[in-house]
Amino acid sequence: MKKLIKRIVKVRNTTEHLRQSEHYKTRDIVSAYGFLTPALILAILFIVLPIILAFTYGFTDYYLLKPNDKEFIGLDNFKRMMTDEVLIQSFKNTIKFVVFVVPLQLSMALGLALIVNKKIRGVGFFRTAYFSPAVLSLVVISILWTVMLNPTSGLINELLANVGISKQPFLSSASQAMYTIIAISAWSGCGYQMMIFLAGLKNIDGSLYEAADIDGANAFQKFLFITIPSLKPILMFLVITTTIQAFKLIVQPMVMTGGGPDYSTITILQYIYEYGFRHRNVGYASAITLVFTIFLVVISIFIKKLFREEKAA
Amino acid sequence: MKKFILFVSILSLVFSLVACSSDKASGSDKIVVWTQAAADHPEGKMFADRVKSYNEAHPDGPKVEIQNITRAGAGSGYIDKLNAAITANDMPDIFTLDGPDIGAYVDSGLLGELDGYMSEGFKDGFTQAIIDQGTVDGKFYGMGYSDSGVAIMYNEDMINALPEDIKALVPSLDQDWTWDQFIDLSRKVDEFAKTSDDPVFANYEVAVSLLLTDITAGAYELGTYYFTPLLWGNDANIVAEDGVTVDGVLNSKKSVEALTKYAQLFAEPALASATESEKTFHTGKSALSVSGFWYVNELINNYPDLKFKTVRYPKMSEDFDGLYTPSGSWAFVRNGQEEDEERIKQIVEVMEWLNNDEASKEYFAKNGSIPTRINSVDAIDTNTDNPYHNDAWSVLKYQVENTNKSRPVSPGYPYLSETFAKDVILKIAQNKATDEATIKKYVDEASKKIELEFAKYKK
Numbered sequence: 001m002k003k004l005i006k007r008i009v010k011v012r013n014t015t016e017h018l019r020q021s022e023h024y025k026t027r028d029i030v031s032a033y034g035f036l037t038p039a040l041i042l043a044i045l046f047i048v049l050p051i052i053l054a055f056t057y058g059f060t061d062y063y064l065l066k067p068n069d070k071e072f073i074g075l076d077n078f079k080r081m082m083t084d085e086v087l088i089q090s091f092k093n094t095i096k097f098v099v100f101v102v103p104l105q106l107s108m109a110l111g112l113a114l115i116v117n118k119k120i121r122g123v124g125f126f127r128t129a130y131f132s133p134a135v136l137s138l139v140v141i142s143i144l145w146t147v148m149l150n151p152t153s154g155l156i157n158e159l160l161a162n163v164g165i166s167k168q169p170f171l172s173s174a175s176q177a178m179y180t181i182i183a184i185s186a187w188s189g190c191g192y193q194m195m196i197f198l199a200g201l202k203n204i205d206g207s208l209y210e211a212a213d214i215d216g217a218n219a220f221q222k223f224l225f226i227t228i229p230s231l232k233p234i235l236m237f238l239v240i241t242t243t244i245q246a247f248k249l250i251v252q253p254m255v256m257t258g259g260g261p262d263y264s265t266i267t268i269l270q271y272i273y274e275y276g277f278r279h280r281n282v283g284y285a286s287a288i289t290l291v292f293t294i295f296l297v298v299i300s301i302f303i304k305k306l307f308r309e310e311k312a313a
Numbered sequence: 314m315k316k317f318i319l320f321v322s323i324l325s326l327v328f329s330l331v332a333c334s335s336d337k338a339s340g341s342d343k344i345v346v347w348t349q350a351a352a353d354h355p356e357g358k359m360f361a362d363r364v365k366s367y368n369e370a371h372p373d374g375p376k377v378e379i380q381n382i383t384r385a386g387a388g389s390g391y392i393d394k395l396n397a398a399i400t401a402n403d404m405p406d407i408f409t410l411d412g413p414d415i416g417a418y419v420d421s422g423l424l425g426e427l428d429g430y431m432s433e434g435f436k437d438g439f440t441q442a443i444i445d446q447g448t449v450d451g452k453f454y455g456m457g458y459s460d461s462g463v464a465i466m467y468n469e470d471m472i473n474a475l476p477e478d479i480k481a482l483v484p485s486l487d488q489d490w491t492w493d494q495f496i497d498l499s500r501k502v503d504e505f506a507k508t509s510d511d512p513v514f515a516n517y518e519v520a521v522s523l524l525l526t527d528i529t530a531g532a533y534e535l536g537t538y539y540f541t542p543l544l545w546g547n548d549a550n551i552v553a554e555d556g557v558t559v560d561g562v563l564n565s566k567k568s569v570e571a572l573t574k575y576a577q578l579f580a581e582p583a584l585a586s587a588t589e590s591e592k593t594f595h596t597g598k599s600a601l602s603v604s605g606f607w608y609v610n611e612l613i614n615n616y617p618d619l620k621f622k623t624v625r626y627p628k629m630s631e632d633f634d635g636l637y638t639p640s641g642s643w644a645f646v647r648n649g650q651e652e653d654e655e656r657i658k659q660i661v662e663v664m665e666w667l668n669n670d671e672a673s674k675e676y677f678a679k680n681g682s683i684p685t686r687i688n689s690v691d692a693i694d695t696n697t698d699n700p701y702h703n704d705a706w707s708v709l710k711y712q713v714e715n716t717n718k719s720r721p722v723s724p725g726y727p728y729l730s731e732t733f734a735k736d737v738i739l740k741i742a743q744n745k746a747t748d749e750a751t752i753k754k755y756v757d758e759a760s761k762k763i764e765l766e767f768a769k770y771k772k
Contacts, residue, residue: 061769065421067400086762152518153590153598172588172743258529260735261587261743277393279728279766280417 051293057286064280077287087288089263090271097182097267098246105186105193106238110231112190113197114223127198134191141188142255146171149180171257174264181252181265189245193238200234201227236307243303247296268292343376344663345405349384349391349643357381359679360667367666377663380405399423404648406660407667411534412446412457412641413720413730416556419449420724420770425649426452430661438670442640443685446719455644456668459682460717462606462709463539463639465495465627469620471600474511475502484624486708492543492574495601495627499584502600507582513597520584522593522602528739529587536734537720538639539603540575545718546629546637547571551733552763556723557770559763563733564756571629572741572752579745587742595619609705610681623705626712640717642682683713690714728766732759 058077060070081087116127133141148155149170157167170180204227212222228235250269253259259266259274268288276285346364350357364379384391398404410418418424427447428436436444436453440460447455472483482498484490503520528536537551544550549567552559562568578585594602595616602608604623612621626638645664651657666672673689676682684690693710695703723729736759746752 063421063769064396065399065417065423068402147591150590151588152586169588174743254531258531258735260529260739262740277396278731280396 054286054289054293057283058290059287060283062281062283062286064277064282070283073283077284078291080284081288081291086263086266087268087271090259090266090268093178093263093265094247094249094267094269096178097185097249098243100179100182101185101189101246102239102242104182105190105242106235108186108190109193109238110197112194113201114227116194117198117201130194131191133188136188138188138251139255141184142252145184146256172261174260174262177257177261177265181249181256184256185246185249185252189242193242196234196238197231200231204230240300240303240307244296244300247299343378344407344660346377346379346645346663346667347391347395347405347408348379348381349409350381351383352381354381355680356682359676359682362679363667363672363675367663374662375659402650404650406648406651407645407664408648409458409643410455410646412443412455412644413534413722413726415447415455415644415646416449416722416724416726418646419452419454423649424454425647425651425657426454427456427647427661427664428453430658432665435665435669438686438688439668440685440687440690440713440717442636442713442717442719443644446641446722447644449722455646456664457642457644457685458668458672458676459642459680460640460685460713461538461642461683462712462717463542463626464604464606464705464708464712465624466594466602466604466608466612466621466705467624468513468594468597468600469622470513471502471506471517471597472622474509474513475505479505486622486624486704487711489625490627491631492546492571492627492629496574496577496584499578499601503582503584506600516597517600518593518598519586519589520600521578522589522599523578523585523742524589524603524605525585525587525739525742526589526591528734533731533734535605536738537730538641539605540738541720541733542626542637542639542718543571543575543629544568545635546627546633548630548633548635550721552721552723552729556721557725557767559729559767560760562760563737563763564753564760569749569753569756572737572756573747573749574629575738576741576747576752579742580747581745583745585742587739594621606683606705606709607681609702609709613699613702621701621705623701623708625708626716636716636718638712638716638718639720640713641719683709724770725763725767729763732763736762 057070059072059074061073061076062070112130116123116130149157151157151167151169151172154170156170161167169176171177208226208230209222212226217225248269249267250273253265253267254270254273257265259270269292272285272288272292275281275288346360348357348360350360352358352361360381361379364377367377382391382394395404395408404423415424431453439447439457443457443460444453446457447453467483472480479498479501482494482501484494499520506514506517506520524535524539541551544567547567547570549562549565549571551563551568553562579587590596590598593599594604594608595612597619603626608621609623612619628637645667647657647660647664651660668685670686670688673682673684673686674692677684677689677692684692690710690713693706695707695710697703720726721729737755740746740755741752744751746755
């Protein structure tokens, strides 16, 4: 009998505990959702909804001044993209920028990180100096360089003239403008990546270099067989982030060249902005956005896959 | 319970943050006015003063409320807010638009016409260029509160340093001259400046400042505003009368002829540059300048050492006797979605107050806005102590009264203007294209692009 009572009490206690914990669980969930709701609403309003709207607008002739007069036009916007010469040019320019700026910027960042990793006098100053462009606004940087690169009275041409090099058109030449923007972008962005590389360099075990010294390795061999492999995870992270960032180029060409000369520096994002807001053709701009987003997602997946394969190998 | 209250509070806070406030005044007893002027700029202040005086003079009428929303860059800021209001169907009763944009807003059914609501003779009080700017398909929609003007300015010290035979090429302020004469003068100035030891040419860079750098920076409208008159003065245009046909107009023989003359400024040795230095004319780096009316106050107030003289905008063809000088500016329009006739009358009454002869004079006095009313043009004082001010305003006043022409009316004007400025005017300068065949190619390509974009207006 005693045993039975004990069992009943035990079962009752367990049920009570379960009931209490269920009650507690429900309250927990409600409050969790309560706290999540503001962020969810904002995310839905400013991220999810615009993506859905861009998707739907891409199939319409939405003109900003006629918001209530949207018509479904099927794939017309996408067909137009195939023959839009400026869009094709902007795509080529964007690819060109990415192909050149990513290796250039990362090499510069790594080079600077190697320099400031040395134990030399005044290294703190150089570290700050190299990092400082990263904290400046891109608009400010673009304006400063536009003035310095002025073909007639710019500082850079004055310096070139002093060493016997003829004045260069830089931003006013269709053949030089994109390379000039690439160089400026790499210069302004490499400071931030230098700091990340520096953190990676500090984490490399010094005994590896000591062992290499004993084996008679030279500086280049140590760099190639110790530094680079040790930095590989950081390198891959920076390749992914820099590539995505490079595809989103808009500020520099917008401020420095307006996309010219002769559309030689116009980028996809700038073209989307111009069509959506300046020309008010939201439908067409949305269609381009849609295709560009899919393209970026594919690129990201490709790079990530490459990273995983490298890791597995 | 506490958590529930917290949850509800957070939700309310979020909704209050994301909810858009409404200024919709329809059916209320206030009339809302939006302008693109910054509130702390003289232009914003003059509008605020004008609205204040209306409210004081009409204590029993609807209260007028003004919002000056700063325009950042070429139409952004203010235009973004206006676009948002259009999308939300929440437009103000009265708002400002750049004159050439009126066609696009009318085409979208956003503006209400003013004919039939204005006092008798009120429209006729505007100068012809301002009436044309605000008229679409024969109906009047926009009351321009300010006109504008472009003239040629020259550095007096530099011109005085020239030999007499070159100096004689400079016209007087009441003389017409042609683009050929302008190029000829520029070429001779350039040749002399480059060989002269005179200190006045110490900073000399180019013969003519054209402000093309502003087009590169995105101020496309400036390119169209400054240089469409080249075509007008040769009896050509950038778009046909219907506002949507470009092929055969922009790339017509006369257009190409005019643009080829413009291109001679870039023939080596170049007389102008697409990448001129900042404030080229202001800082004595060019002898001549194609200058907007805003230069007058800017030079007098900020560059007091610069001695500048002003002459008329050159004609492309000597025989041309129509209107050809740049004009136009921002205008007041009314919300076309308002249907209450009584309210429309009240709105137009406020618009008249903001644009009548008295307002026009006030705007010139407070902000240097060129009067748009025939009876107010005399407010431009050309007898001050400053001879440079007097010369400049004499020329601009003459052009306002006699030769100013409004820019074309087209539902796709922004695209038309941008393409013309970027793909023709700027491209010629950047590529130093001076031969007729290349220029014809540029205008053909630009026409094709615009026609493609304008196909929607022809459906």
